[in-house]
């Protein structure tokens with residue numbers, strides 16, 4: 584009789600995982616108020632409330648709501664003066680938008696490898712990659728776990744380079760006692776469906792810099808300026824405004840965030856401890872022991888050797904069958920067709936005509952990122968952290984069960 588669920592045995596976990604977005608009557612209540620207000624778009628109170636709540640929570644002076652995390656990164660780059668001819672350093676282990684926003688701003692992404700244990704951009708390699716063309720660094724707090732901001736800020740300040748935090752996965756995350764978002768020059772957040780605070784779609788820029796804020800505000804508001812007339816357009820901008828419906832959902836989400844954050848962190852730290860019993864699997868390491876991850880994702884590092892050579896892909900397949908759904912995650916971004924395909928090479932840099940450097944992504948190699956993407960990394964979704972201690976035990980028990988029954992997974 585097989586033991587492993589992938590071969591017909593009993594599942595380790597039969598119970599499901601918490602719903603996302605969460606079931607909460609406050610969302611509907613707020614949406615009803617927007618409908619009744621008759622102000623569904625520009626000038627309503629809900630996006631302002633969402634901005635205020637986000638700014639206050641993250642200790643930032645200014646917040647500007649927009650349509651998505653992708654637009655938040657692009658408009659922040661523009662607001663920081665990044666444009667044609669410049670390079671922006673980005674990690675290759677992230678969602679495509681981190682790099683595509685750079686191209687949309689007219690600049691060229693330069694991929695810098697991550698640290699294999701933290702999954703975050705490597706500060707030493709970041710320093711090596713800076714050139715006279717570097718205008719900004721995008722530090723992604725991947726999975727919700729803060730990038731190592733202090734050395735990144737030091738390098739950036741010494742070279743006159745801006746730092747933008749990609750906080751799409753990191754609402755409320757704490758780096759050495761400080762909330763992410765306004766540690767760098769600005770931070771870009773997402774409220775897309777999967778995110779820890781969601782309105783289905785949406786984005787926001789946080790900053791302590793009044794100039795960056797006012798330029799960001801103008802880009803979002805078709806080039807208007809806060810003190811100007813309605814038909815007074817002084818900046819090249821777009822309509823990137825968030826609706827009041829999104830503002831209302833985010834406002835409720837922000838009320839729920841402290842409790843969710845605590846639960847995700849409590850479960851995450853319990854799981855980290857329990858994984859000490861599982862040789863060959865651990866959670867993404869923090870870049871500093873005092874950090875608190877937002878645990879948008881539970882990101883794992885897997886060592887096939889500790890599992891008799893069992894491939895990561897087969898391991899997560901077996902885990903899925905046990906009732907522990909996992910995903911192998913990203914490809915190195917420079918390998919994505921949009922950057923790597925030779926068909927695009929003649930045309931690249933797509934819209935950076937003043938760029939004077941070489942730009943051939945087929946020649947990029949980031950070994951740590953490649954090992955993680957190809958063999959060692961996997962993650963569980965944002966629902967995981969909202970479950971209970973039993974669920975964390977189930978994750979560990981499923982891994983141990985696989986390890987104890989490796990013979991069942993031997994390749995035929």
Ligand SMILES: Cc1ncc(COP(=O)(O)O)c(C=O)c1O
Pocket residue numbers: 651652653654677678680681723749751752772773774775784785786
């Ligand atoms: C790290 C990261 N950056 C940027 C984005 C883009 O956000 P959005 O989907 O809201 O455009 C996402 C998520 O989707 C993300 O995970």
